[in-house]
Amino acid sequence: MAIQQDFGGFDPSFLGVTLRFASQHSWRIYQDLVESPRPLPLPSSYSVEEMFETLSVTSVVSHEVRHFHDFFLTPYSAYVFRLRIQLLLNIFELLPFIVEGDENCNCLLVPISTWCLLNGTERNEQLDKLPQRTDGKPWVPVEIAYLDQQTLDFKPADRVLLTSSGEPLKKLLAAAIRGRSKIHDLTYNPQTVSEKASFQPWQIFELSGLLIQMQEIWHSYGARETECFTNYLVRSRTPYGGILRATWQMWSSMHRHLDPNLTSAIVMWSLAGSYELDVWEACPTFRFVKVWTHIRKSGISTKGGGLNGLFKEWSMATKLSTVDDGLNDAVKQFRSARDAVEKCMQVKDSFAGENYCPFLFRVLNGVVKACEHMTKQVRENPELYVYPNLYLDSVAKFPNPVMRISADGGYLRSDRSGEAAEPPGHIVEWAIGDESSVASMIVPYRLSDFVFFDAEDVHELALMMELTDFLFGDRARARTNIQRAGRAWFSNGSLRPIEILR
Amino acid sequence: MSEQNSQNLRSNAKGQPQHVRLKLIGDDKFIEQVRRFASQEPDKLQVESEGKDDDPTRLGFDLMSVSALIVIVKGALLAGDLGMRIWRWMQISEANKIVIQTPFETIEFHKAAALTEEDVRKRLSAVMQLR
Numbered sequence: 001m002a003i004q005q006d007f008g009g010f011d012p013s014f015l016g017v018t019l020r021f022a023s024q025h026s027w028r029i030y031q032d033l034v035e036s037p038r039p040l041p042l043p044s045s046y047s048v049e050e051m052f053e054t055l056s057v058t059s060v061v062s063h064e065v066r067h068f069h070d071f072f073l074t075p076y077s078a079y080v081f082r083l084r085i086q087l088l089l090n091i092f093e094l095l096p097f098i099v100e101g102d103e104n105c106n107c108l109l110v111p112i113s114t115w116c117l118l119n120g121t122e123r124n125e126q127l128d129k130l131p132q133r134t135d136g137k138p139w140v141p142v143e144i145a146y147l148d149q150q151t152l153d154f155k156p157a158d159r160v161l162l163t164s165s166g167e168p169l170k171k172l173l174a175a176a177i178r179g180r181s182k183i184h185d186l187t188y189n190p191q192t193v194s195e196k197a198s199f200q201p202w203q204i205f206e207l208s209g210l211l212i213q214m215q216e217i218w219h220s221y222g223a224r225e226t227e228c229f230t231n232y233l234v235r236s237r238t239p240y241g242g243i244l245r246a247t248w249q250m251w252s253s254m255h256r257h258l259d260p261n262l263t264s265a266i267v268m269w270s271l272a273g274s275y276e277l278d279v280w281e282a283c284p285t286f287r288f289v290k291v292w293t294h295i296r297k298s299g300i301s302t303k304g305g306g307l308n309g310l311f312k313e314w315s316m317a318t319k320l321s322t323v324d325d326g327l328n329d330a331v332k333q334f335r336s337a338r339d340a341v342e343k344c345m346q347v348k349d350s351f352a353g354e355n356y357c358p359f360l361f362r363v364l365n366g367v368v369k370a371c372e373h374m375t376k377q378v379r380e381n382p383e384l385y386v387y388p389n390l391y392l393d394s395v396a397k398f399p400n401p402v403m404r405i406s407a408d409g410g411y412l413r414s415d416r417s418g419e420a421a422e423p424p425g426h427i428v429e430w431a432i433g434d435e436s437s438v439a440s441m442i443v444p445y446r447l448s449d450f451v452f453f454d455a456e457d458v459h460e461l462a463l464m465m466e467l468t469d470f471l472f473g474d475r476a477r478a479r480t481n482i483q484r485a486g487r488a489w490f491s492n493g494s495l496r497p498i499e500i501l502r
Numbered sequence: 503m504s505e506q507n508s509q510n511l512r513s514n515a516k517g518q519p520q521h522v523r524l525k526l527i528g529d530d531k532f533i534e535q536v537r538r539f540a541s542q543e544p545d546k547l548q549v550e551s552e553g554k555d556d557d558p559t560r561l562g563f564d565l566m567s568v569s570a571l572i573v574i575v576k577g578a579l580l581a582g583d584l585g586m587r588i589w590r591w592m593q594i595s596e597a598n599k600i601v602i603q604t605p606f607e608t609i610e611f612h613k614a615a616a617l618t619e620e621d622v623r624k625r626l627s628a629v630m631q632l633r
Contacts, residue, residue, distance in 0.1 A: 004614035022612035238564040478601045478610040501525045
């Protein structure tokens with residue numbers, strides 16, 4: 001039987017920790033872990049795969065919590081998040097015009113970002129290829145303007161406010177498409193892609209999580225189990241295996257074993273590039289390659305000065321921004337996202353402003369506070385955050401995440417019903433049309449007393465973000481949560497979302 | 503098979519036999535199986551277009567190379583064993599999952615979920631219907 005190799009997956013749409021389970025089996029392991037006062041046993045009869053699976057489930061929370069904390073410290077995350085909020089506002093401004101149009105329309109072609117770039121002939125081709133409706137009626141799509149290159153190139157000075165359809169609608173659509181494109185530019189670096197491998201910012205975030213996860217296994221079990229977990233990953237062809245293997249090889253080339261503290265320091269420095277100062281050279285992959293090149297040439301400095309000294313030396317050697325610059329940029333960008341929402345709240349006749357901005361402002365205020373708290377902690381004592389063993393010991397000093405359990409690629413069966421299925425503190429999303437299957441579930445979780453987010457708010461923001469992904473996202477559409485959010489939203493009306501196949 | 507699905511198999515308004523377009527995304531082994539079946543049974547499955555993904559890890563795949571096929575599933579296969587075929591092709595696949603896009607929904611089947619033929623058939627049948 002194939003085993004699940006990845007139980008997490010941080011997405012800033014959900015301001016917390018998400019654990020993903022693809023089968024009842026893996027979910028059961030997690031439930032056993034939660035109920036057990038000790039680490040789960042690893043019988044000698046276990047195969048390597050079973051060992052890996054149990055060790056992964058045991059340690060995945062620490063890995064995901066690290067992503068949650070890294071998010072508040074890195075300008076990369078702050079820029080992506082700010083763009084996502086801007087995109088959300090634009091799309092929610094558009095929504096009434098999209099769904100409250102002609103009553104004769106019975107379908108909306110998604111993603112809209114693809115549909116509005118198709119001309120009349122291409123649209124008819126798509127409609128002609130749809131299966132016949134069972135009621136015999138033709139497919140009548142919601143009318144959405146075709147965007148030519150000129151409209152796409154239009155750059156508004158500020159947000160476009162919709163008071164009527166027509167040209168402003170086209171400009172808002174174009175702004176939404178450009179917003180997605182900007183996110184893509186940040187998250188995908190074409191300069192670090194070869195025929196056989198692709199090295200992207202998310203892999204550096206994963207390395208950060210993996211170092212913590214390995215430390216967690218060390219804490220809970222010991223050296224043999226950590227070696228088992230690490231060797232399995234290094235041998236696997238997963239993307240996690242790839243980044244760990246590359247790191248292993250880099251240390252080997254210097255005739256050294258992988259040093260978790262120094263690797264974590266390199267990761268931290270790489271993630272903390274200031275886009276304000278370095279523009280594209282703030283990309284984590286660019287910085288990672290640069291600092292390794294420097295270390296291979298000059299070695300690790302033994303001059304003293306602690307981590308801050310190392311960070312400064314690396315910035316001087318690579319002529320790139322310092323970690324302190326990066327922390328400043330992160331705070332600035334998160335504040336800027338919050339301020340933009342506050343500004344939107346004051347705009348007269350803005351649908352998004354009136355209906356969603358007060359809520360968004362509350363959540364973004366929490367984001368800013370969490371970021372300020374994190375940067376203060378890291379400035380005071382960077383070792384405590386960077387060194388995996390110290391981080392695990394002092395994790396209660398950092399913000400508390402909301403925790404979500406999610407079914408990956410399907411649904412998890414629930415043996416409870418009624419109120420028992422949704423006890424206090426839980427927020428359960430059921431499968432559409434099947435109230436014995438769970439799509440996702442927020443569960444109570446207390447790691448620290450620094451609580452900046454309300455679970456209901458985090459849940460609500462995730463649903464809004466997932467809806468925008470459903471309507472405009474052209475990738476990762478298969479995620480259960482994205483499909484569910486979109487289909488739930490359309491389930492009460494006569495309009496049906498239809499996927500464009502290209 | 504549900505009543506609605508059997509209705510889907512009727513001829514459309516222009517008298518053409520009913521068919522459904524699907525986009526299948528998977529690793530090279532999975533895609534090769536689909537391609538081979540289409541060449542052997544063109545009356546059941548036809549490949550309309552092919553493409554490669556530039557960075558499949560962004561789609562949640564655990565391999566560096568995945569391809570996508572847009573296929574036309576014809577009535578005979580729809581009525582019969584599409585679910586079984588997909589389940590079998592998935593067993594040969596080396597990736598963690600496959601993604602299937604239908605006009606009405608996009609879904610993924612994870613290998614770790616240890617789905618049965620029946621699970622795949624039911625889920626596929628459900629997402630090929632307008633709900």
